[in-house]
Amino acid sequence: xxxxxxxxxxxxxxxxxxxxxxxxxxxxxxxxxxxxxxxxxxxxxxxxxxxxxxxxxxxxxxxxxxxxxxxxxxxxxxxxxxxxxxxxxxxxxxxxxxxxxxxxxxxxxxxxxxxxxxxxxxxxxxxxxxxxxxxxxxxxxxxxxxxxxxxxxxxxxxxxxxxxxxxxxxxxxxxxxxxxxxxxx
Numbered sequence: 001x002x003x004x005x006x007x008x009x010x011x012x013x014x015x016x017x018x019x020x021x022x023x024x025x026x027x028x029x030x031x032x033x034x035x036x037x038x039x040x041x042x043x044x045x046x047x048x049x050x051x052x053x054x055x056x057x058x059x060x061x062x063x064x065x066x067x068x069x070x071x072x073x074x075x076x077x078x079x080x081x082x083x084x085x086x087x088x089x090x091x092x093x094x095x096x097x098x099x100x101x102x103x104x105x106x107x108x109x110x111x112x113x114x115x116x117x118x119x120x121x122x123x124x125x126x127x128x129x130x131x132x133x134x135x136x137x138x139x140x141x142x143x144x145x146x147x148x149x150x151x152x153x154x155x156x157x158x159x160x161x162x163x164x165x166x167x168x169x170x171x172x173x174x175x176x177x178x179x180x181x182x183x184x185x
Contacts, residue, residue, distance in 0.1 A: 027147045031139030034077060034085040034102050035152060036115075038134055051121040054136055054148075058087060059113040074144040075104045082156055084135065091144065103144035117148035122160070130159055 037057040058077075062069070069090070077085030079100045089095070091103055107114045117138060122130055133151040137158070140146045151159045 023145075024147050027141045027145055028139050028149060031141050031147065031149075032102055033083060033149065034079060034104070034138050034140060035083050035135040035156060036085055036138060038136055038151075050124050050127050051119050052130055052133065052151075053119050054117060056115065056136065058085070059115065062087060062113045063111070069106075069108060072107050073105075075106055077102050077104055084156075102140050103142065104138070104140055104146055105144035116146055120148060120151060133159055 039055040039057050039060055062075075074091035076088045076091050076097065078088040078098070079085050079102065085102065085104070088101060097103070104115065107116075115138075117136060120130070120133075120136075130151055132153045134154040135152040135156060137149045137152055138146045139149045153159055
């Protein structure tokens with residue numbers, strides 16, 4: 001018979017990833033959306049499949065000043081009329097957030113700012129859909145935790161399978177009159 005310690009270990013091994021997943025899903029569902037301007041990077045990796053390394057204009061700006069920041073902390077971003085965030089100040093318990101400000105957690109590792117969403121993986125063969133990415137859409141919680149929600153083009157329109165102009169050449173059209181979907185070539 002297996003010892004209770006084995007089952008406790010198994011339970012912990014399953015509970016920790018589940019808890020992290022639930023936390024990220026909660027931020028996606030209830031978080032506030034912000035856009036961060038992207039700086040261009042190589043969109044492919046032969047070892048990991050198709051993905052885009054996300055480099056933010058904000059982090060490039062802050063990397064030049066990182067000696068002034070603690071290793072881990074929370075930034076305050078001010079959003080413009082289009083929802084694009086720019087650095088306003090460090091978070092402080094003394095200064096409340098304005099209505100157009102959001103917290104964003106960061107870490108400095110190897111002399112570079114990290115926001116947590118440093119790469120965006122996508123289905124093999126769909127790199128062209130994301131070549132036009134100019135903004136990353138993040139969902140943020142009140143404490144500054146963030147989750148990457150998607151990528152946007154220069155007009156701030158969503159990219160990917162749900163965007164209007166990213167339909168494959170063969171599209172399935174479902175009409176209410178028919179029981180079977182019709183394939184349009």
